[in-house]
Amino acid sequence: MKAVAVRPRNKHSIHVVDLDKPSVSQIEGGRGVLIKVLQVGVDATDQEINEGLYGNPPDGFKFLVIGHELFGQVVEVGPKVTHVTAGDYVSCTVRRPGPTIYDQIGRNDITSDTTYYERGINLRHGYMTEFVVEEDTYVVKVPEGMKKLGVLSEPASICAKAIEQAYLAQKRLQVWSPKIAWVIGSGQIGLLSSMMLKLKGIEVYTIARSKKAGNLKAEIAEAYGAHYISTQEISLEDLAKKHGKPDLIIEATGNSEVAFDCMLHLNLNGALVLTSITGGEGTTTIPSDRINLEWVLGNKLMLGSVNASVDHFRDGVQALAIGEATYPGVTEKILTHPISGFDKYQEMIDLLESGKALKVFMNVGV
Secondary structure, three states: EEEEEEOOOOOOOOOOEEOOOHHHHOOOOOOOEHHHHHHHHOOOOHHHHHHOOEEOOOOOOOOOEOOOOEEEEEEEEEOOOOOOOOOOOEEEEOEEEOOOHHHHOOOHOOOOOOOOEEEOOEEEEEEEEEEEEHHHHEEEEHHHHHHHHHHHHHHHHHHHHHHHHHHHHHHHHOOOOOOOOEEEEOOOOHHHHHHHHHHOOOOOEEOOOOOOOOHHHHHHHHHHOOOEEEOOOOOHHHHHHOOOOEEEEEEEEOOHHHHHHHHHHHOOOOOEEOOOOOOOOOOOOHHHHOOOOHHHOOOOOOEEEEOOOHHHHHHHHHHHHHHHHOOOOOHHHOOEEEEEEEHHHHHHHHHHOOOOOEEEEEEEEO
């Protein structure tokens, strides 16, 4: 079968490879699930891996199959699998266990080991192929009625975890109830986070650089009930003065300078969640004395959130379903750029590099 792969740490090495078709017998204990890949979403992570910024192949391979955002359909299951069956639509988690206690209790997403194993990212092949086999532990069912949004399951899980982590951490304050939230960035993570925060009844400002006029991202954000804000038209400082400082900031820009600039605007007792992955060696200058003073006196919190557990995937799928019921047809607008066929991998990468595509995904078996 065909797959799309890179030679990690080699710039612009994306290519098509041949792999043997997997089988459920490869998973011990009768817990295998054979999945026909229908769609695979791609994002800046895939782009940066193709640029050679990070990523490593599995042992015994010189290449890494990319793609960590899977939507597929079950073909066959092992005799011990009970929660999915042939014909079910599914997604799969990304990170696989390492040696730490967190991995042993099923929280691979917060491993404390410096070596991590992620499908399509590091030391494990990804999903951009025709079939994959998985242990049932990592397989999440997607309702048939949600199959048009199934390829957003992984991004939705990232948003669900980021929001959950903020609320869990803010239990330190006993009565924290955020009224204003900023979502910095209007890509898929920013828009899905905006939707999930609106479902919580929070006043949401979705903030990005592009102006509002004729902007699909602004249209989607406002269809969710959020306020779309262009930093070309108003600064973050003026926005905070006009509408109040945010109690919660979800940062999803892919720009480390913006991530740290957010620290200047957070409300007292607020939480800032960073979700950006920024490969490279960029540096920036920040007013460290001011930040140190305000953050200590203001009991402020910053945390990083990466990857997601099975429970976050389920929460993400549930949020997609509730969002679809609440804002019918809005989330589907995120899916802007389908690519059909492995032979068009360069078109897929070109769209990512252009920065003009909201969501690029490959149709494999649709």
